Amino acid sequence: MDLLSSFQSHLAIGWHEAFTLSNLWYCFVGVFLGCLVGVLPGLGSLIAISLLLPITFHLPTSGALIMLAGVYFGADYGGGTCSILLGVPGHPGCAVVVLDGYPMTKQGRGGVALFMKCVASFWGSAVGIIMLMLFAPWLTEFAIRFGAVEYCSLMLLGLMAASTVGQGSPIKGVAMMVVGLILGTVGTDINGGIIRFDFGVPELSDGLGLISIAMGLFAVAEVIKSAGSTRVSSVTQKFGLKDQLPTRSDWKRSIGPMLRGSGLGAFFGALPGTSGGTASFLAYAIEKRISKHPEQFGKGAIEGIASPEACNNAGVGTAFIPTLTLGIPGDAIMALMLAALVIQGIQPGPEVMTGHPELFWGLIVSFWIGNIFLVVLNIPLIGMWIRLLQIPYPLLFPGIILFTCIGVYSTQNNIFDIWTLLIFGLVGYGMMLLRLEPVPLLLGFILGEPFEENFRRALLLSRGDFSIFITHPISAGALALATGVLGWSLLAYVRKRSK
Amino acid sequence: MNKVDQRDLVAGIILAGFGLFVALYSASHYEVGEASRMGPGFFPVTLGWLLVALGLIVLLLAFRNTVQVLTPPPFALRAIVAVPCAILAFSLVVDRFGLVPATFALTLVAVLAEKPFKLRRTLMLAAGLSLISWLIFIVGLNMTLAAFIF
Numbered sequence: 001m002d003l004l005s006s007f008q009s010h011l012a013i014g015w016h017e018a019f020t021l022s023n024l025w026y027c028f029v030g031v032f033l034g035c036l037v038g039v040l041p042g043l044g045s046l047i048a049i050s051l052l053l054p055i056t057f058h059l060p061t062s063g064a065l066i067m068l069a070g071v072y073f074g075a076d077y078g079g080g081t082c083s084i085l086l087g088v089p090g091h092p093g094c095a096v097v098v099l100d101g102y103p104m105t106k107q108g109r110g111g112v113a114l115f116m117k118c119v120a121s122f123w124g125s126a127v128g129i130i131m132l133m134l135f136a137p138w139l140t141e142f143a144i145r146f147g148a149v150e151y152c153s154l155m156l157l158g159l160m161a162a163s164t165v166g167q168g169s170p171i172k173g174v175a176m177m178v179v180g181l182i183l184g185t186v187g188t189d190i191n192g193g194i195i196r197f198d199f200g201v202p203e204l205s206d207g208l209g210l211i212s213i214a215m216g217l218f219a220v221a222e223v224i225k226s227a228g229s230t231r232v233s234s235v236t237q238k239f240g241l242k243d244q245l246p247t248r249s250d251w252k253r254s255i256g257p258m259l260r261g262s263g264l265g266a267f268f269g270a271l272p273g274t275s276g277g278t279a280s281f282l283a284y285a286i287e288k289r290i291s292k293h294p295e296q297f298g299k300g301a302i303e304g305i306a307s308p309e310a311c312n313n314a315g316v317g318t319a320f321i322p323t324l325t326l327g328i329p330g331d332a333i334m335a336l337m338l339a340a341l342v343i344q345g346i347q348p349g350p351e352v353m354t355g356h357p358e359l360f361w362g363l364i365v366s367f368w369i370g371n372i373f374l375v376v377l378n379i380p381l382i383g384m385w386i387r388l389l390q391i392p393y394p395l396l397f398p399g400i401i402l403f404t405c406i407g408v409y410s411t412q413n414n415i416f417d418i419w420t421l422l423i424f425g426l427v428g429y430g431m432m433l434l435r436l437e438p439v440p441l442l443l444g445f446i447l448g449e450p451f452e453e454n455f456r457r458a459l460l461l462s463r464g465d466f467s468i469f470i471t472h473p474i475s476a477g478a479l480a481l482a483t484g485v486l487g488w489s490l491l492a493y494v495r496k497r498s499k
Numbered sequence: 500m501n502k503v504d505q506r507d508l509v510a511g512i513i514l515a516g517f518g519l520f521v522a523l524y525s526a527s528h529y530e531v532g533e534a535s536r537m538g539p540g541f542f543p544v545t546l547g548w549l550l551v552a553l554g555l556i557v558l559l560l561a562f563r564n565t566v567q568v569l570t571p572p573p574f575a576l577r578a579i580v581a582v583p584c585a586i587l588a589f590s591l592v593v594d595r596f597g598l599v600p601a602t603f604a605l606t607l608v609a610v611l612a613e614k615p616f617k618l619r620r621t622l623m624l625a626a627g628l629s630l631i632s633w634l635i636f637i638v639g640l641n642m643t644l645a646a647f648i649f
Contacts, residue, residue, distance in 0.1 A: 058640050171560070175514050175553040182521050182546050189539040196529060196539055220582065227578040227612040395620075398609040399628055401582060402602060405589045406632055410642045418590040422583050429579065433571050434510040452542045464535030 034074020128317020184448020216424025269315025522547025
């Protein structure tokens with residue numbers, strides 16, 4: 001019963017932290033803004049979080065993290081709405097919901113699809129958060145004994161996984177990760193105090209701004225891309241509460257897929273690199289395989305919504321496990337979360353939980369609150385989001401550019417940050433043209449400094465002997481996994497190409 | 500003989516070129532040291548050469564590419580010019596004249612990314628965006644940004 005009592009005391013700490021008026025407000029603002037950005041086509045959680053990251057400069061620590069986590073959950077809910085109603089995925093993570101969600105809309109059952117998506121998302125989130133509550137304390141105890149060698153190899157594993165499981169060529173992914181690591185070395189070298197790659201520009205001695213790079217690569221590049229292409233968007237259906245209620249058979253068909261999807265998502269979410277849709281496509285494929293009527297998939301089968309959505313949201317919760325306990329992010333969104341911690345002056349790693357229990361447990365309690373807010377925002381108030389989908393893009397995109405500009409400017413009141421944003425916007429668009437993916441670059445950039453620091457420390461300890469990475473068991477395991485991930489993705493890519 | 504994938508060719512050249520620059524620049528400007536006592540140049544030099552190798556692989560694979568998974572966006576010249584110019588306009592105006600004039604400058608340039616240009620609608624949009632950003636950033640978040648500088 002020791003576990004239960006420690007659980008209770010932890011929750012009490014979290015409850016106390018999350019239920020202050022200001023933190024409730026940040027949680028609400030986070031999920032609301034997340035939904036708002038997520039529901040717009042082409043803008044997913046990554047853009048939503050990078051748009052709102054500068055605002056966290058002006059917030060207290062727990063408020064900042066609660067808001068960003070809310071944005072993440074909210075963008076996931078919102079993205080599904082866009083996928084179901086317009087047939088355009090809000091972001092890669094919800095691309096799979098289009099397959100059956102949009103056919104349901106065309107059959108006039110869009111309301112039911114939205115409702116079930118909400119239920120499945122809530123269920124998935126709940127499973128993910130419970131896993132986080134169970135495993136994070138355990139992993140922290142384990143991680144506190146890690147040294148530079150272990151961190152170095154674990155970071156390499158995270159980087160390798162995130163750069164190879166994307167859609168494109170794994171070689172290009174790794175190359176972009178290396179570019180990110182190189183960009184991370186700009187500025188003052190922490191070990192020797194020497195300024196690298198500043199080319200005489202004083203602003204560069206502090207390094208490139210993370211927010212400018214993230215917003216440039218994602219938000220600005222996306223605006224350039226979609227401002228130039230034509231779009232169709234129209235939603236004609238009305239959605240009252242009555243049109244949303246699923247029938248008994250809908251419920252019966254959804255429960256199994258939801259359970260399986262959430263289990264799958266919880267497992268894959270904790271592993272590095274698997275977010276962004278991989279797991280939810282797998283969940284969809286499994287449901288189709290075991291279904292008694294696979295011919296209905298792609299034509300409006302409700303299982304095709306319940307399982308991937310539960311999977312997606314369960315992964316959101318468990319993705320926080322390695323991020324908060326080890327300080328090693330599994331994807332770019334988690335990397336931005338870590339950046340938010342660093343902005344607040346907290347060193348990511350096991351000390352987050354041991355040194356700031358109120359922050360950790362407050363965040364967890366706020367996950368619950370945020371998900372309840374989201375159900376309220378998405379079921380009775382769905383009409384509001386649908387009206388938002390009607391805003392024509394010419395009215396929308398100047399606003400997006402404006403908020404990126406004000407956002408980067410407000411962090412240091414420095415015009416140089418806006419120019420960085422501009423350059424990385426063009427770089428990001430160029431990368432799209434050359435089919436180079438931005439996510440590994442961002443992850444490499446964020447992990448560049450801690451990776452170099454741990455790498456140098458590890459080799460200082462071993463007097464330059466590289467075998468130290470293999471003789472330490474945890475490090476050897478991580479490296480073996482990293483090699484396995486790389487080999488497997490290369491093989492899969494070669495097979496896909498020769499098809 | 501397969502057709503050469505031009506996008507991968509360009510990508511490979513750029514990556515390898517960038518890597519080469521980083522490796523040579525840091526080798527000549529910063530102390531490299533050795534593995535047991537790394538200087539500030541060790542990490543960038545290693546990464547630079549690694550990138551050269553990866554870029555060359557991408558370049559070589561361009562000659563035998565058949566199937567591509569990612570589809571690049573269409574090349575849209577109007578947007579490529581208008582969006583960066585809008586950001587530039589904002590950056591030139593904001594610290595001299597304030598947030599509201601900068602918002603108008605940005606909006607007026609940004610809408611040129613799409614045809615047709617409608618003046619009335621654009622001015623109303625700029626006014627609306629000014630109000631929203633004033634409310635969020637100056638009133639709501641107390642940022643040190645002036646709405647107008649005279």
